[in-house]
Amino acid sequence: MSDPSAAAYEAVIGLEVHVHLKTRSKVFCGCPASFGAPPNTNVCPVCLGLPGSLPVLNEAALRSALLAGLMLGCRIAPFSKFDRKNYFYPDLPKNYQISQYDLPLCAGGGLEIEADGRRRRIGITRVHLEEDAGRLVHTEGGAGGSGVDFNRTGVPLLEIVSEPELRGPEEAVAYLKELRRTLRYIGVSDCDMEKGSLRCDANVSIRPRGAAALGVKVEVKNMNSFRAVGKALAHEIERQARALAEGERIARETRLWEAEAGVTRPMRGKEEAHDYRYFPDPDLVPVVPAAALVEELRASLPEPPLRRRDRFADRYGLPAYDAEVLTAERETADYFEACVAAGAEPKAASNLIMGEMLRLLKEAGIPIREAKVAPAGIAELTRLVAAGEVSGTAAKEVFAEMFAAGRGAEEIVRARGLAQLSDEGELERVVGEVLRANPQSAADYRAGKAKALGFIVGRVMKATKGRANPGLVNKILKKALG
Numbered sequence: 007m008s009d010p011s012a013a014a015y016e017a018v019i020g021l022e023v024h025v026h027l028k029t030r031s032k033v034f035c036g037c038p039a040s041f042g043a044p045p046n047t048n049v050c051p052v053c054l055g056l057p058g059s060l061p062v063l064n065e066a067a068l069r070s071a072l073l074a075g076l077m078l079g080c081r082i083a084p085f086s087k088f089d090r091k092n093y094f095y096p097d098l099p100k101n102y103q104i105s106q107y108d109l110p111l112c113a114g115g116g117l118e119i120e121a122d123g124r125r126r127r128i129g130i131t132r133v134h135l136e137e138d139a140g141r142l143v144h145t146e147g148g149a150g151g152s153g154v155d156f157n158r159t160g161v162p163l164l165e166i167v168s169e170p171e172l173r174g175p176e177e178a179v180a181y182l183k184e185l186r187r188t189l190r191y192i193g194v195s196d197c198d199m200e201k202g203s204l205r206c207d208a209n210v211s212i213r214p215r216g217a218a219a220l221g222v223k224v225e226v227k228n229m230n231s232f233r234a235v236g237k238a239l240a241h242e243i244e245r246q247a248r249a250l251a252e253g254e255r256i257a258r259e260t261r262l263w264e265a266e267a268g269v270t271r272p273m274r275g276k277e278e279a280h281d282y283r284y285f286p287d288p289d290l291v292p293v294v295p296a297a298a299l300v301e302e303l304r305a306s307l308p309e310p311p312l313r314r315r316d317r318f319a320d321r322y323g324l325p326a327y328d329a330e331v332l333t334a335e336r337e338t339a340d341y342f343e344a345c346v347a348a349g350a351e352p353k354a355a356s357n358l359i360m361g362e363m364l365r366l367l368k369e370a371g372i373p374i375r376e377a378k379v380a381p382a383g384i385a386e387l388t389r390l391v392a393a394g395e396v397s398g399t400a401a402k403e404v405f406a407e408m409f410a411a412g413r414g415a416e417e418i419v420r421a422r423g424l425a426q427l428s429d430e431g432e433l434e435r436v437v438g439e440v441l442r443a444n445p446q447s448a449a450d451y452r453a454g455k456a457k458a459l460g461f462i463v464g465r466v467m468k469a470t471k472g473r474a475n476p477g478l479v480n481k482i483l484k485k486a487l488g
Contacts (some may be wrong), residue, residue, distance in 0.1 A: 015212040015250070017243045018220055019178050020170035023185060024163050025139065026203035027070045032234030033102065033137050034061030034290075035160035041201050042100045045143070045155040053137075053160035054242045055100030060289050067162035070194040071135040073296060073303050074164055075112025076129050077310070082300050086111045086293040092283045093400055097140035097154050105136035105165075109292065117168075117188065118312055121180035128181055129169030138163045158202075164195070170209065170220070173241040181233050182206060184394040187311045191336045208233055211256075221246070222256040226270055228263045238263035270366040272276050314339055322352035327388050337374050338364075344381035362405045379405070387415040398423040401473055417453050424473065430482070433466075435475060437482050440465045451487055459483065
């Protein structure tokens with residue numbers, strides 16, 4: 007239950023999001039950046055920090071970082087550099103991390119989000135490029151112990167730091183989801199939280215409502231899902247409010263979220279920048295992005311997902327829910343627009359994609375670009391349904407075969423005899439037979455039992471193997487039943 011004392015305070019939240027860039031090799035060496043390899047197999051002298059090895063910047067990682075910065079509306083620094091962030095931990099083989107300190111690659115952007123029914127622009131402080139650390143592996147059981155896997159060491163990491171402008175867990179989660187969607191739109195990361203390719207630390211403080219000064223900042227780590235972020239922030243805000251209400255001081259510290267217990271626990275005192283003893287990395291030259299490269303990347307930017315969502319609702323008359331689902335992934339949105347361009351009615355195409363297409367894609371475990379159904383096939387099938395040549399039920403059957411075999415809708419309808427029966431004389435004959443076979447149901451309907459009509463319609467559909475035009479069947483039945 008929430009603490010009533012929390013209502014007197016306002017939360018101030020800033021997020022530090024770390025994103026693995028989707029490159030084939032690591033940021034400063036040629037080792038594979040792939041996930042899931044056996045421990046300590048994707049390593050070399052450079053990412054292990056062995057004496058005499060020299061890092062070289064991965065151009066693909068730089069392009070991805072610039073692209074992300076541009077998509078987030080950041081200024082691209084004309085001169086940037088890499089720094090050494092010194093700290094000592096078992097998963098950091100060099101005892102420092104190559105990162106960026108005072109001259110980040112990108113700064114001063116923003117991201118528009120929608121939370122609690124309203125839109126807000128959240129400022130982006132900086133976007134910079136760095137290398138990831140390794141991973142500690144703890145074993146349980148009789149022997150116990152810990153090991154370190156350096157495969158992740160040197161994987162290109164983008165750190166995106168927001169302004170402290172988020173005002174609650176709902177906004178924080180909305181920001182994370184919109185950021186994830188945006189980065190996936192430009193293809194720089196898969197942002198898979200289960201694989202650790204999107205991680206989030208939150209800086210949380212509270213202050214009396216209406217106050218200008220910020221409270222004491224607490225960092226919360228170890229949140230590995232959107233749900234965990236929401237719950238951890240809600241708990242931490244309530245914890246701080248309760249402490250202040252009881253006259254306690256908030257310690258400036260780093261805390262870990264323990265999901266099973268539903269609480270944050272102290273981890274260590276919060277580090278300051280000087281604790282890391284930053285200094286320029288002498289092995290890496292400064293980064294001076296060419297103006298032509300920046301403009302090339304800027305010209306390649308797609309329409310932002312939130313803006314595209316609005317356009318889908320306005321241009322195609324789609325409900326807000328449809329627009330949100332269709333624009334969740336760039337490939338799905340592109341596919342939908344290709345269907346409309348091929349002649350599909352927008353709402354009909356939306357229903358087919360959101361229903362049968364996404365279900366079958368999930369079952370097959372493939373992206374929409376690998377589907378055998380071309381946009382023209384969606385247009386063809388929706389046109390047959392609109393013309394009354396195929397029933398909605400038969401359309402699902404037709405689409406399943408289109409998806410499996412890549413055949414055209416009309417070809418499948420002809421081959422399997424799925425054309426909708428709309429011959430009025432033939433349907434009158436079938437209806438007459440069904441009524442004679444079910445006199446009690448006919449009497450029930452005439453006596454005011456409306457449900458009886460549904461039973462009779464079902465019998466007609468069964469007799470025609472689902473091919474009867476439902477609208478025409480209802481019309482004939484009501485006429486026959488008076």
